[in-house]
Amino acid sequence: MGSELTADKVLDCTGLLCPIPVVKTSAAIKEIDVGQILEMVATDPGAPPDMEAWARQTGHELITQTADGGEYRFWFKRTR
């Protein structure tokens, strides 16, 4: 489902653990415009709940996410 989305920026956080994916995602979302989409890839098993919480706390929209084996993909829309 997520693959139908076209990301304006892709951030690779594979092999990284908390807090680095969250820190990098916060920085990357500022590099795209409001309304654009950031795709993030992670392998940290803590990433799905962490990134859902990140979206809740920062107000950016988590459009969708996928889990394929040990690889987690997230699509965020910058909202502000």
Next chain:
Amino acid sequence: MTASTSEPAVRAVPDESPGAEAEPARKSLALVASKGGLDEVYPVLIMASTAAALGWDTRVFCTFYGLDIVNPKRNKKLKVSAVGNAASPPPLERGPEFRVPTILGILPGMNWVATKMMKSWMKKSNIPDFSGMMDICLENGVQFYACATTMGVMNVAQSDVMPEASCLGATAFLDFAADADIALFV
């Protein structure tokens, strides 16, 4: 401390920036860091950098041995203590059920082994070393404070503390913590 000292002890009114009428109030985290072991400092830096990445107002009060966090002469040499650490794992690749008897922690060189081991785990997990984590905290706006009393007791001058950390008393920090959404003591 510009904001919290001059404001009354009520929840601050959120910034009404133009075009962001539904902007939620900025959350805040008050962390007291009272320990100076590497294994006790990492959780502080991870919590602080995460909160700052969420956009929270994050402030760390470094007191007692936690003062080492903001002391550049000491913060590159933080150690993991092998003494009294019942969770201490073995230096060799053994089963997770194996523990080093705590009495062995008194042997010369055991702190070095424990420190080396933790640093190697962090490196293997792609987690930055102390300096890298501190840089992430500072770049994301974490405010560090050096406890004024500890500076006096341990004879640490403002010039011994990194320039990003200012000297602060417990009263002033509690003034911030009183209105913080979360307050943690490490």
